Amino acid sequence: MSTPETITAPAPVPEPVAARTAQNRRYLMCRPEHFTVSYTINPWMEPAKPTDTAKAVAQWQKLYDLYLHLGHDVELIEPLADYPDMVYTANGGFVIGGRAYVPKFRFTERAGEAPAFADWFRASGYDTVEPKEVNEGEGDFLLVGDVILAGTGFRSTGDSHREVGEVFDREVISLNLVDPRFYHLDTALTVLDPVQGEQDGGPERANIAYLPGAFDDASRAILEERFPDAILVSDEDGSVFGLNSASDGYNVIISPRAVGFEAQLRERGYNPITVDLSELLLGGGGIKCCTLELRAAEEEQA
Numbered sequence: 001m002s003t004p005e006t007i008t009a010p011a012p013v014p015e016p017v018a019a020r021t022a023q024n025r026r027y028l029m030c031r032p033e034h035f036t037v038s039y040t041i042n043p044w045m046e047p048a049k050p051t052d053t054a055k056a057v058a059q060w061q062k063l064y065d066l067y068l069h070l071g072h073d074v075e076l077i078e079p080l081a082d083y084p085d086m087v088y089t090a091n092g093g094f095v096i097g098g099r100a101y102v103p104k105f106r107f108t109e110r111a112g113e114a115p116a117f118a119d120w121f122r123a124s125g126y127d128t129v130e131p132k133e134v135n136e137g138e139g140d141f142l143l144v145g146d147v148i149l150a151g152t153g154f155r156s157t158g159d160s161h162r163e164v165g166e167v168f169d170r171e172v173i174s175l176n177l178v179d180p181r182f183y184h185l186d187t188a189l190t191v192l193d194p195v196q197g198e199q200d201g202g203p204e205r206a207n208i209a210y211l212p213g214a215f216d217d218a219s220r221a222i223l224e225e226r227f228p229d230a231i232l233v234s235d236e237d238g239s240v241f242g243l244n245s246a247s248d249g250y251n252v253i254i255s256p257r258a259v260g261f262e263a264q265l266r267e268r269g270y271n272p273i274t275v276d277l278s279e280l281l282l283g284g285g286g287i288k289c290c291t292l293e294l295r296a297a298e299e300e301q302a
């Protein structure tokens with residue numbers, strides 16, 4: 001061929017990177033002053049392994065400080081001495097529009113946390129709804145747009161999916177978790193942007209990320225259909241609790257071990273920020289587990 005040497009191949013056109021915007025969030029957290037592992041209710045918990053409460057507090061503090069630095073509001077609930085798992089406030093309820101659906105814990109070890117969270121919601125002015133069904137709050141319920149994604153298989157029951165749908169008058173998509181390491185929905189799926197919006201490259205649908213292997217075939221099929229542009233996370237990143245992350249629509253707080261997921265987020269225009277909660281992983285929890293979103297009533301929202 002006689003292609004002149006002066007003609008060079010055109011530079012590959014980069015994929016349009018979506019323009020992301022951080023949304024202000026209000027969170028509820030609980031300082032892990034009494035954190036330890038004294039019982040086993042998930043495969044990560046080994047009471048024989050020593051824990052370091054001071055280290056847990058120091059790691060947690062970094063997450064707390066980062067949220068404030070990013071401009072979010074963080075409320076605190078007083079830790080109770082007999083409840084070492086209370087640091088995982090995601091399980092303390094599910095809150096939309098100023099209404100709080102109270103948890104009913106699967107295991108007696110955590111049952112006493114529920115009245116403490118209910119009291120906190122009442123004292124803080126939330127319309128507080130007591131549950132009939134076993135449910136572990138935002139550990140198993142995640143809001144995407146108008147829809148509630150709900151996990152079951154290990155903790156929250158299918159009946160709680162019906163109940164949460166009635167409490168908030170919203171569609172609920174039930175998802176079956178099948179791997180005991182990923183016993184709450186928030187260990188296997190993360191909501192990157194709850195708002196479905198227009199982006200530079202067209203309509204944006206890639207607003208969740210998940211670990212396919214944590215779900216049964218039927219649930220995987222539902223996720224593929226409803227979220228065709230979702231980020232699929234590798235087993236490697238999932239196993240270090242990469243999906244147990246908190247996003248404000250732009251900044252995504254993730255484990256430093258989830259290096260593949262970090263790159264995937266960057267490619268999609270998100271800003272991953274790593275925080276190491278290795279000590280809290282001994283209790284089977286990570287960033288999202290320590291974070292409960294408090295969604296205010298419409299008229300209070302900025």
Ligand code: ARG
Nearest residue numbers: 042088090139184283285289
């Ligand atoms: N040790 C706690 C439990 O097993 C950890 C809870 C983690 N929370 C979460 N939202 N995934 O109940």
